[in-house]
Amino acid sequence: xxxxxxxxxxxxxxxxxxxxxxxxxxxxxxxxxxxxxxxxxxxxxxxxxxxxxxxxxxxxxxxxxxxxxxxxxxxxxxxxxxxxxxxxxxxxxxxxxxxxxxxxxxxxxxxxxxxxxxxxxxxxxxxxxxxxxxxxxxxxxxxxxxxxxxxxxxxxxxxxxxxxxxxxxxxxxxxxxxxxxxxxxxxxxxxxxxxxxxxxxxxxxxxxxxxxxxxxxxxxxxxxxxxxxxxxxxxxxxxxxxxxxxxxxxxxxxxxxxxxxxxxxxxxxxxxxxxxxxxxxxxxxxxxxxxxxxxxxxxxxxxxxxxxxxxxxxxxxxxxxxxxxxxxxxxxxxxxxxxxxxxxxxxxxxxxxxxxxxxxxxxxxxxxxxxxxxxxxxxxxxxxxxxxxxxxxxxxxxxxxxxxxxxxxxxxxxxxxxxxxxxxxxxxxxxxxxxxxxxxxxxxxxxxxxxxxxxxxxxxxxxxxxxxxxxxxxxxxxxxxxxxxxxxxxxxxxxxxxxxxxxxxxxxxxxxxxxxxxxxxxxxxxxxxxxxxxxxxxxxxxxxxxxxxxxxxxxxxxxxxxxxxxxxxxxxxxxxxxxxxxxxxxxxxxxxxxxxxxxxxxxxxxxxxxxxxxxxxxxxxxxxxxxxxxxxxxxxxxxxxxxxxxxxxxxxxxxxxxxxxxxxxxxxxxxxxxxxxxxxxxxxxxxxxxxxxxxxxxxxxxxxxxxxxxxxxxxxxxxx
Numbered sequence: 001x002x003x004x005x006x007x008x009x010x011x012x013x014x015x016x017x018x019x020x021x022x023x024x025x026x027x028x029x030x031x032x033x034x035x036x037x038x039x040x041x042x043x044x045x046x047x048x049x050x051x052x053x054x055x056x057x058x059x060x061x062x063x064x065x066x067x068x069x070x071x072x073x074x075x076x077x078x079x080x081x082x083x084x085x086x087x088x089x090x091x092x093x094x095x096x097x098x099x100x101x102x103x104x105x106x107x108x109x110x111x112x113x114x115x116x117x118x119x120x121x122x123x124x125x126x127x128x129x130x131x132x133x134x135x136x137x138x139x140x141x142x143x144x145x146x147x148x149x150x151x152x153x154x155x156x157x158x159x160x161x162x163x164x165x166x167x168x169x170x171x172x173x174x175x176x177x178x179x180x181x182x183x184x185x186x187x188x189x190x191x192x193x194x195x196x197x198x199x200x201x202x203x204x205x206x207x208x209x210x211x212x213x214x215x216x217x218x219x220x221x222x223x224x225x226x227x228x229x230x231x232x233x234x235x236x237x238x239x240x241x242x243x244x245x246x247x248x249x250x251x252x253x254x255x256x257x258x259x260x261x262x263x264x265x266x267x268x269x270x271x272x273x274x275x276x277x278x279x280x281x282x283x284x285x286x287x288x289x290x291x292x293x294x295x296x297x298x299x300x301x302x303x304x305x306x307x308x309x310x311x312x313x314x315x316x317x318x319x320x321x322x323x324x325x326x327x328x329x330x331x332x333x334x335x336x337x338x339x340x341x342x343x344x345x346x347x348x349x350x351x352x353x354x355x356x357x358x359x360x361x362x363x364x365x366x367x368x369x370x371x372x373x374x375x376x377x378x379x380x381x382x383x384x385x386x387x388x389x390x391x392x393x394x395x396x397x398x399x400x401x402x403x404x405x406x407x408x409x410x411x412x413x414x415x416x417x418x419x420x421x422x423x424x425x426x427x428x429x430x431x432x433x434x435x436x437x438x439x440x441x442x443x444x445x446x447x448x449x450x451x452x453x454x455x456x457x458x459x460x461x462x463x464x465x466x467x468x469x470x471x472x473x474x475x476x477x478x479x480x481x482x483x484x485x486x487x488x489x490x491x492x493x494x495x496x497x498x499x500x501x502x503x504x505x506x507x508x509x510x511x512x513x514x515x516x517x518x519x520x521x522x523x524x525x526x527x528x529x530x531x532x533x534x535x536x537x538x539x540x541x542x543x544x545x546x547x548x549x550x551x552x553x554x555x556x557x558x559x560x561x562x563x564x565x566x567x568x569x570x571x572x573x574x575x576x577x578x579x580x581x582x583x584x585x586x587x588x589x590x591x592x593x594x595x596x597x598x599x600x601x602x603x604x605x606x607x608x609x610x611x612x613x614x615x616x617x618x619x620x621x622x623x624x625x626x627x628x629x630x631x632x633x634x635x636x637x638x639x640x641x642x643x644x645x646x647x648x649x650x651x652x653x654x655x656x657x658x659x660x661x662x663x664x665x666x667x668x669x670x671x672x673x674x675x676x677x678x679x680x681x682x683x684x685x686x687x688x689x690x691x692x693x694x695x696x697x698x699x700x701x702x703x704x705x706x707x708x709x710x711x712x713x714x715x716x717x718x719x720x
Contacts, residue, residue, distance in 0.1 A: 060090060063098045071188055071364060075371035078637055096135055097180070097187035103132035104177030111173035122169045129169075129176045133160055136179070152320040152355075155327060159347040166344065178694070185360035205239060211283050230284045235433070238275050241288035244268065249280025252435070254397040254560075255605040262436060262516075264488055274606055278434035279465075319662060320355050334677065342676060348690060349672035358661055358697030365701060366654040373646050374638040382633035384658075385617045387651035388598050392547060393589065393611070395603035396558035396565055399621065399641075400572070401534040404435040407443035408515060412528035413500055419449055421528035425520045427451040428465045428486040436518065439532055455481065464491035464519075485521040497521045503529060514564020534564065536571070539642045544572050546645050553597070557585050559607050585611035602644075604628050619644070661700045668693035 069076050090098075107129045114121030140153045156179070163172035209216045211229040221239065224230070229245060232238060238251075248266035253275035262278055265271060271284055273293040327347065335343040363380035370377045377383050394400050410418035426444035429437035430451065444451065453470040464487015485495055489507055492499060499507075499519070503526065510517055510531060518530045547554060556576040558565045569576035577588060585601075589611050592599050601608065601615035609627040612618035620632035621639045629635055636643040672689035675681035681689075 059102065060095060060098055063101070064090060067101075068188065071185065072368040072371060075368055075376065078371055078376040078635075091187070094184075094187045097184040100132055100135065100180035101177075101184050102180075103128055104173075104180030107132055107176045108170075108173040111169040115170055125169055125173055126164050129160075129164060129172055132176050132180065133157070136183075150324050150328065152324050155324050155347060158328075159344070162344045162347065166341070182360050185364045188364060205236075208239065224286060224289060226286055226289070228286045230286055232277050232282050232284060234277055234279045234281065236277050238271055238273055238277060238284070239289075240273050240284070240286045241271070241293045242284040242286050243270055244282050245285050246283040247281045249277050249282050250434070250436075252276040252278050252403075254403070256607055262434070264490055278436075279432065330673070338676065345681070346673065346676055349669055349676055355662060355665055355697065358665070358694065358701040359658065361698060362657055362661055362701035363654075366650060366657070370647065370650055373643065373650075374636065374640075375643050375647055375650075376635040376637050378633050378635070382617050383651050383654050385598070386600065386634070386647060387655045389552070389600045389617060391553040391555070391592055391597045391599045393555045393557045393585075393592075393599060393601045393615070394574075395601075395605060395608045396556050396560055396568060397534070398604040399602055399608075400540050400556065400568065401536055404442075404535060405439045405516075405532040406535045407439055407530055408533040409531040410443075410528060411503070411506060411517075411531060413503065413526055416522075416527040418528070419447065421520050422447070422530065423449045423451055424484050424522070424527065425486050425518060425530055427454050427469075428467045428484050428520075430454070432465075436532065439535075440518065440530060443530075454484070464488065464495075466495075482522050485519075487519060489517065489519060492519045492521060492526065495521070497524065497526055499526060506531075512563045512567075514561070514567045534568070536568070537641060539640060541572065543641045543644055544574065547648070550648060557588055557601075557611070559585075582607040582610045586614040589614045602641075619647075657700060657703065661697050664700060665693045665697045668696065 107125050110121045110125035110128060114123075114125055136153065137157055140151075140157045143149075143151055143153060160172060160175055160179075163175065205221055207218055208221050208224060209218050209231040210224070211231055216231055224240070230240065230242065232249075234249065244265060244267050246267060248264065250262045250264050251271065252262050253272060255276075256272055256274050265282075271282070273288075331343045331346040334346060338346070360380075363383070366383060367377050367380060370383070397403075407422075410422050412418050412421045422440070422444050425440050426449065429440050432438075454467040455470050464485055467484050467486075468481040469484060470481065485492065485497065487495075489499060489503075497519070503517075503519075506529070507517055513533075515531055515533045518532065520527050520529065544554060554574045556565060556569050556572075556574050557580055558576070558578050559580055559582075560578060562578045565576050565578035580588065585608065589599050589601055593614075593616070598617075599615045600617040600619060601612050602619040603609070603612055604621055604623075606627045608620075609631045612620070612628065612631045617634065618632045619634045619636065620628040621641075622629070622635055622637045623639050634647065636647075668689055672681065672693075675689070
């Protein structure tokens with residue numbers, strides 16, 4: 001029997017295997033249909049979602065390119081211009097507002113058609129109205145979770161639900177559309193671009209040259225390692241923090257440190273990322289890259305608050321929120337003798353709805369007025385905040401002064417004339433593009449000086465320039481071409497040029513006043529020097545005087561040295577704070593705020609961005625660093641501080657307009673409430689009052705555009 005056991009086991013296995021094969025075949029015969037059906041459904045779902053996404057994208061593009069310009073063509077163009085070649089992407093809030101606007105139009109169309117032609121469409125209108133308001137209901141719920149406080153938004157949601165449930169489809173649909181328009185206006189006026197990340201690392205090149213044992217090698221920047229020796233030429237932005245191991249140059253680092261004058265650095269000295277090598281050539285040992293650099297640390301500070309959304313709202317919206325509880329309480333108390341309809345009408349007999357419509361439109365109108373005057377206000381709340389400021393902090397270099405200095409004086413020595421010294425310096429600097437060279441060339445051009453020819457083959461770069469004059473004599477004759485040196489006192493010492501005592505004293509005096517000297521030597525003797533001073537923006541004295549007349553406290557806050565900052569502050573009769581690091585600037589702003597002041601910070605550099613983020617209102621000029629324009633709530637697009645005068649007047653008019661609007665709509669709502677309580681007004685009568693309130697509120701909101709000539713006569717506005 002035992003030998004038969006394996007055979008029996010094998011037979012049972014064969015039978016079970018055959019049975020399982022039959023079952024598998026049966027399942028396999030059935031499975032393709034199920035799998036195919038499931039796959040087909042997934043494909044249909046995917047296709048449907050793709051078509052819906054495409055249709056929505058076409059709708060969003062239509063609104064962006066055809067509707068949005070109607071709500072502010074100039075401001076829309078300024079935002080596009082600010083982003084340069086980047087795509088001006090819609091924010092999630094704007095996309096939601098566009099959906100609400102479209103659904104509001106559809107809902108109103110369905111409701112009117114249902115009321116006049118085909119009554120079942122009213123139910124469809126109610127459904128689309130609920131879908132349109134779904135985001136509002138969700139937002140109201142989120143507000144309640146966060147604050148445990150009733151606001152005007154909750155009152156609106158309750159009133160709209162009562163309209164739909166009470167059968168007032170046409171009024172509900174109209175309310176849906178009007179709220180959609182208000183939401184659209186509000187989305188446009190709020191600053192969505194504030195939340196984009198600041199990218200200081202955009203200054204990093206794609207590829208760099210490094211020094212190897214034998215020669216120079218070009219590598220991708222992301223392959224750069226600590227300890228590598230980076231080779232940089234004049235005109236390049238330094239992408240890393242490091243120490244110079246060979247060569248030297250002149251660095252413009254005012255965007256990072258606030259120093260007004262270029263700084264000369266040589267072997268063994270530290271160089272920071274995001275500074276500009278304006279002359280010379282260096283070999284830089286890499287010590288910090290990316291987020292570890294000084295610029296990278298500032299970037300991290302800014303981006304740590306990039307997703308911060310200010311929780312403050314317009315004062316008018318805050319006032320309507322305060323009316324929510326009294327209105328709701330009055331509706332509940334009056335319900336026993338007014339009935340459900342009367343209690344519901346009391347919910348609508350207030351200024352909330354009209355304000356929610358006319359308020360954002362009033363903001364949008366003033367933002368468009370500002371845009372027409374070269375002022376881009378990213379967020380309507382910033383315009384309101386600006387009207388309440390009492391302290392203004394100005395960055396010095398690049399904000400109160402221009403990047404390019406100007407020639408203050410020419411100091412010849414040893415029998416040379418001032419014109420000849422200036423002409424020699426201009427000839428040597430003729431091919432340079434950095435600010436010092438441009439200042440010298442501008443001064444020579446203003447005096448119409450004839451510049452001597454120089455031999456380009458003898459042109460050398462370093463901490464100064466060395467060129468040879470070209471003689472007019474035939475080449476066959478013996479001739480001597482003088483060697484011209486142009487540079488700092490440090491460069492002259494390195495070249496063995498002895499400085500006279502009066503020039504040494506002059507150098508010390510200039511440093512105390514924030515000025516700098518460019519030395520000019522012919523062969524081995526000094527011929528003279530050119531004194532350069534920071535160029536104060538021509539409009540600054542008038543602007544400072546106008547702001548001071550408004551009772552504002554004015555400060556200069558600079559990362560520059562004490563002497564030049566003090567000199568400019570005395571010149572403009574302002575208080576000043578010098579030698580401040582980026583974080584210290586923010587601390588100064590915070591200290592003033594804690595003392596009860598409302599602070600506006602005006603800056604243009606990387607070192608200003610942290611303080612700008614801290615301030616109640618931040619302003620920058622078009623052409624400033626990306627960090628400053630990304631952070632600023634308001635940008636002066638013409639790059640002229642005169643616009644501050646217009647901005648202050650517009651902010652005052654804006655606050656007055658909103659106050660008028662609120663008082664008018666509140667007065668109408670009080671009249672409607674009195675009519676409901678004591679004159680037996682019905683829902684229809686209150687809708688008439690609401691229409692009066694809405695139309696009047698919109699008229700007040702549109703008043704700035706209807707009477708904008710008043711703003712054309714503001715100080716600092718070019719009426720041409």
